[in-house]
Amino acid sequence: MKFIYKLIIVPLFLGNFFYAAAQNNAAVNDTIITDTLTYPIIQTFLGNWQRNFYGKNAPDTLGIVWKHYLGKGETVISRKAGSRIWAGAGWTGQPLLVKEKGKLYLIQGAYDHHLKKIEAETGNLVWQYKFDDVVKGTGTLWMNNNAVKPENRIVILQGSRLGVGNYLDTKHIPSYRAISYFTGKELWRMDQKWTHSYSRDVDGSALILNDTAYLGLENSYFTVFDPDPDNGKLLNDMFQPNIIQERKLYTMDDVYKHRNNVVTESSPSLFNNRIYIASGSGHIFGYNLETKELDWDFYIGSDIDGSAIVSSDSCILVSVEKQYIKGKGGVFKLNPSEKPEDATVWFFPVENKEFAGWEGGVIGSVGINDNYINKEQMHLAAFVGIDEYLYIVNHKSLDSTKTVLGPDSSAVYNTPKLIYKKKVGPSISTPIFVDDKLIVAGYWGIHLFKYNNNTFELIDKREGSFESTPIVWDNKIYVASRDGYLYCFGIKY
Numbered sequence: 001m002k003f004i005y006k007l008i009i010v011p012l013f014l015g016n017f018f019y020a021a022a023q024n025n026a027a028v029n030d031t032i033i034t035d036t037l038t039y040p041i042i043q044t045f046l047g048n049w050q051r052n053f054y055g056k057n058a059p060d061t062l063g064i065v066w067k068h069y070l071g072k073g074e075t076v077i078s079r080k081a082g083s084r085i086w087a088g089a090g091w092t093g094q095p096l097l098v099k100e101k102g103k104l105y106l107i108q109g110a111y112d113h114h115l116k117k118i119e120a121e122t123g124n125l126v127w128q129y130k131f132d133d134v135v136k137g138t139g140t141l142w143m144n145n146n147a148v149k150p151e152n153r154i155v156i157l158q159g160s161r162l163g164v165g166n167y168l169d170t171k172h173i174p175s176y177r178a179i180s181y182f183t184g185k186e187l188w189r190m191d192q193k194w195t196h197s198y199s200r201d202v203d204g205s206a207l208i209l210n211d212t213a214y215l216g217l218e219n220s221y222f223t224v225f226d227p228d229p230d231n232g233k234l235l236n237d238m239f240q241p242n243i244i245q246e247r248k249l250y251t252m253d254d255v256y257k258h259r260n261n262v263v264t265e266s267s268p269s270l271f272n273n274r275i276y277i278a279s280g281s282g283h284i285f286g287y288n289l290e291t292k293e294l295d296w297d298f299y300i301g302s303d304i305d306g307s308a309i310v311s312s313d314s315c316i317l318v319s320v321e322k323q324y325i326k327g328k329g330g331v332f333k334l335n336p337s338e339k340p341e342d343a344t345v346w347f348f349p350v351e352n353k354e355f356a357g358w359e360g361g362v363i364g365s366v367g368i369n370d371n372y373i374n375k376e377q378m379h380l381a382a383f384v385g386i387d388e389y390l391y392i393v394n395h396k397s398l399d400s401t402k403t404v405l406g407p408d409s410s411a412v413y414n415t416p417k418l419i420y421k422k423k424v425g426p427s428i429s430t431p432i433f434v435d436d437k438l439i440v441a442g443y444w445g446i447h448l449f450k451y452n453n454n455t456f457e458l459i460d461k462r463e464g465s466f467e468s469t470p471i472v473w474d475n476k477i478y479v480a481s482r483d484g485y486l487y488c489f490g491i492k493y
Helices: 015-028 252-258
Strands: 038-042 064-069 072-078 082-087 096-100 103-109 114-119 125-130 140-143 154-159 176-180 186-190 207-209 212-216 221-226 233-235 238-240 242-248 269-271 274-278 283-288 293-299 316-320 330-334 344-349 352-355 358-360 380-384 389-405 412-423 432-434 437-442 445-452 455-462 471-473 476-480 485-490
Touching (some): 038 140, 038 471, 140 207, 207 269, 274 293, 330 380, 344 389, 380 437, 412 455, 432 471
Parallel strands (some): 186 238
Antiparallel strands (some): 038 096, 064 485, 072 082, 103 114, 114 125, 140 154, 154 176, 176 186, 207 212, 233 238, 269 274, 274 283, 283 293, 316 330, 330 344, 352 358, 389 412, 432 437, 471 476, 476 485
């Protein structure tokens, strides 16, 4: 580990243990001054490489501490449909959180085409970097221990839509960028290839291991690349990162069945020697880190938007949209140590209902409480369907009284015990458990629940339209809204 200008870089691989590790490291090294530590707290979408950490110390209230106007911007739907003006931030839109010199800072993408660094205590803007289009997805913070320049030792990897004035057949679409966390300056841009997919946006959050990045792009290429700007090169008049490997996340059969909607919007997850990624082509793929090939393929057939969530019992939970399938969407729990045909632990279907172009199913990722409970407590999974209902299940316990049909309306699966169900409105956000709280954001507002195993109590609610996923830190909830604002809810000191 290198220390330059009293900057400490703390890799985040282990859920909620990173914060204590960073503090312990400072305590045993008397050359480090606590208020000069700089390290990520929420480093990527859903917190870590297992996509199952959301912060700590949730508040009991949704009082507004501050709100920051993110703005609005134009985005093109298609040549035929024209453009729209979008405000605030949307799916996935989760802020990142960094502690720098004793202060907390947020990194937030917005629909005004900017990526922003914002003071978490006050909501004041520090800097903003302009993309060519709205910024939808959540970025990833990368600690570059080998950076030549100290200001480039924390790098933000962030995607956007393809660019206003650009279309699918535009020659070059640099919709993925690297930006210095400290300065807000661009370090490189990655050109998105035109494939059989009908998108060249980037919504997913990269996973980074040993200075190598792994990401599914919306052109549905699983791309392995070197994020270090010192190793980049000039290509097509753009300074670009070094691409190590590309693998297609679709077959031509998928292209025909989905009419080119083989878009990959999810973020990759790490478990053992594989990286798991869900694709809109209808597959959950496993990329083997030893062989460097896709060697695991669970086929569902639907569009899949959410990420694969790693549970404490060595399984993954995957949300399923109701599209291109005969049956219902919902959530799968899969055991990736088994062959794909034997991997299903359970399936939980949700009701069909049309909303904003969706036909049903679950769009957002699944939230779990595994990082916040002891061995005696119930392991819960929460998700919200397009059918307007919040579902909470015991993801380690099956309902012995019933079985359900799968998305193909043919296969029969076990299903988990339903613990709680409540009408909260449609949502594409991910519900998050923090301590004994559950925060659920959606198109009807944000709901704050307190729970004790199977008992849930709604303790606060605030109206609004939310597509983004919140984070929590020290009695504050940070979440962007479609009304144009980034909100800090909770307790004001």
